Amino acid sequence: MERFFLELEPPAAVMTSWPHVVVVGGGFAGLKVCHALARQPVRVTLIDKRNFNLFQPLLYQVASGLVSEADVASPLRQMVGDAPNIQILLGEVVAIDPEACQVVLNGQHLGYDQLILATGSGSTYFGREEWRSLAPPMKILEHADEIRRRLLMALEEAEQTRDPSQRAFLQTVVVVGAGPAGCELAGSLIELMQRAVQRDFKQLRRQDCRVVLVDPVDRVLPTMAPVLSEAAAAYLRAAGVDMRLGLKVEGIAPGRVCLSGAAGEIELEAATICWTAGVRASRLGRLLSDQTGCPIDRSGRLVVEPDFSVPGHPEIRAVGDLCSFAHTPNGSPLPGMAGPAVQAGEWVARDILARLRGQTIQPFRWLDLGSMAVIGPWYAVADLRGLHLTGLVGWVVWALAHLAFIPDTENRIALFSKWMWQIATRQRTALLITGRPDQHLGVDVGLFRAPRPTA
Ligand SMILES: Cc1cc2nc3c(=O)[nH]c(=O)nc-3n(C[C@H](O)[C@H](O)[C@H](O)COP(=O)(O)OP(=O)(O)OC[C@H]3O[C@@H](n4cnc5c(N)ncnc54)[C@H](O)[C@@H]3O)c2cc1C
Numbered sequence: 525m526e527r528f529f530l531e532l533e534p535p536a537a538v539m540t541s542w543p544h545v546v547v548v549g550g551g552f553a554g555l556k557v558c559h560a561l562a563r564q565p566v567r568v569t570l571i572d573k574r575n576f577n578l579f580q581p582l583l584y585q586v587a588s589g590l591v592s593e594a595d596v597a598s599p600l601r602q603m604v605g606d607a608p609n610i611q612i613l614l615g616e617v618v619a620i621d622p623e624a625c626q627v628v629l630n631g632q633h634l635g636y637d638q639l640i641l642a643t644g645s646g647s648t649y650f651g652r653e654e655w656r657s658l659a660p661p662m663k664i665l666e667h668a669d670e671i672r673r674r675l676l677m678a679l680e681e682a683e684q685t686r687d688p689s690q691r692a693f694l695q696t697v698v699v700v701g702a703g704p705a706g707c708e709l710a711g712s713l714i715e716l717m718q719r720a721v722q723r724d725f726k727q728l729r730r731q732d733c734r735v736v737l738v739d740p741v742d743r744v745l746p747t748m749a750p751v752l753s754e755a756a757a758a759y760l761r762a763a764g765v766d767m768r769l770g771l772k773v774e775g776i777a778p779g780r781v782c783l784s785g786a787a788g789e790i791e792l793e794a795a796t797i798c799w800t801a802g803v804r805a806s807r808l809g810r811l812l813s814d815q816t817g818c819p820i821d822r823s824g825r826l827v828v829e830p831d832f833s834v835p836g837h838p839e840i841r842a843v844g845d846l847c848s849f850a851h852t853p854n855g856s857p858l859p860g861m862a863g864p865a866v867q868a869g870e871w872v873a874r875d876i877l878a879r880l881r882g883q884t885i886q887p888f889r890w891l892d893l894g895s896m897a898v899i900g901p902w903y904a905v906a907d908l909r910g911l912h913l914t915g916l917v918g919w920v921v922w923a924l925a926h927l928a929f930i931p932d933t934e935n936r937i938a939l940f941s942k943w944m945w946q947i948a949t950r951q952r953t954a955l956l957i958t959g960r961p962d963q964h965l966g967v968d969v970g971l972f973r974a975p976r977p978t979a
Pocket residue numbers: 548549550551552553554571572573574576577578579580581582583584615616617618642643644645662663704705806808843844845846860861862863865896
């Protein structure tokens with residue numbers, strides 16, 4: 525069995541006796557595990573299918589052209605590659621053999637003494653996978669790029685369109701999901717469209733820019749205090765976002781979203797449709813559940829023990845969005861947020877090191893730092909364990925918290941300067957249409973767009 529680093533030279537003699545910890549996923553939780561295990565007496569292999577750590581909370585800023593991809597992503601080798609006891613392998617773990625204590629990536633079997641799964645979550649369309657290409661989610665960098673590309677292409681096409689109703693269609697965006705990600709995206713898109721249209725386009729009218737925010741729940745930010753939901757809704761409404769709450773998505777077709785609610789059915793027409801509604805744990809959850817019998821919840825998360833291990837397999841732990849960890853006496857799971865993922869990652873690393881020393885540590889306790897959402901320039905709402913902040917104060921707390929959380933100093937500086945530049949000038953620097961050959965206006969393939977629905 526492969527029990528050492530996949531390197532040409534065997535590891536330094538002392539390392540050969542150290543236990544091998546394999547960490548799958550270099551997101552919030554996995555990266556924290558690595559930071560805590562760096563330069564400790566363990567051999568760590570970090571496996572990720574991407575070569576970077578992504579700061580998902582700011583994806584909406586990439587989608588709306590406020591910052592660029594590299595501002596919210598940091599190469600993993602830059603983050604932890606210099607630790608002598610950590611090796612990073614690029615690859616997707618496609619299988620786990622709990623009996624042989626091996627994971628499979630790139631056609632190779634890699635043995636472990638301890639396995640930490642931190643593969644996060646993806647988006648779900650609740651069984652309607654055919655909606656995915658029509659309404660891209662916002663989970664990875666490419667999704668944010670695609671949303672930006674679709675929106676900017678629609679505005680470019682609107683600028684060349686003579687038919688006013690077609691122009692209005694091209695200037696309409698529907699955002700499905702009024703949680704933090706949906707509200708942040710809607711607020712940022714309406715601001716982008718109105719500013720860009722007013723200043724940079726000659727034919728488009730600001731009042732035709734329309735962002736529609738849709739959710740089956742009757743208030744935005746439903747996990748926050750009602751007073752914050754009201755404040756966020758009031759801000760979004762004043763900014764021009766059309767709120768369609770209490771309405772469920774029944775169907776999505778090219779350029780069309782069908783909704784139903786107490787008042788009946790509604791159809792919306794929009795050139796750009798985005799999906800921020802459903803979250804589903806990474807498929808390694810189900811895979812491991814099938815092999816070990818570990819229960820999974822409705823979102824596909826592994827229901828783990830108090831030390832984040834999989835029942836019957838103390839050597840396998842799951843942390844972050846992949847796990848369902850009961851943190852209250854009535855069994856409420858930790859929320860799928862960055863804070864719990866980071867704290868769990870650090871606790872598991874400390875627990876592994878303590879056990880190696882024959883010690884135990886205090887049980888895991890989540891320190892709830894609260895939640896927040898930025899709705900517009902200088903405007904955020906924050907729910908800090910009962911302390912409710914809105915407006916500029918909320919924005920300052922939001923900005924400081926996010927800058928503190930960003931794992932890379934260079935990105936911290938870049939983001940701060942771009943936010944300040946945008947607030948001072950209302951200009952966005954990352955409004956590039958990139959990604960696919962069909963984007964080149966008038967070159968080879970010209971404009972491509974799914975046809976507007978006919979009544
Ligand atoms: C748009 C958006 C906005 C958000 N905003 C906030 C916010 O404001 N505040 C907040 O607290 N939380 C927010 N979240 C949630 C937060 O980002 C997640 O809870 C957090 O990322 C979970 O961390 P994780 O380490 O479990 O997974 P992730 O950070 O998602 O990392 C998972 C890693 O595993 C890798 N991976 C996946 N499968 C495999 C495989 N099979 N093999 C190898 N590697 C694999 C991925 O490439 C990725 O690097 C937001 C999420 C999104 C999508």
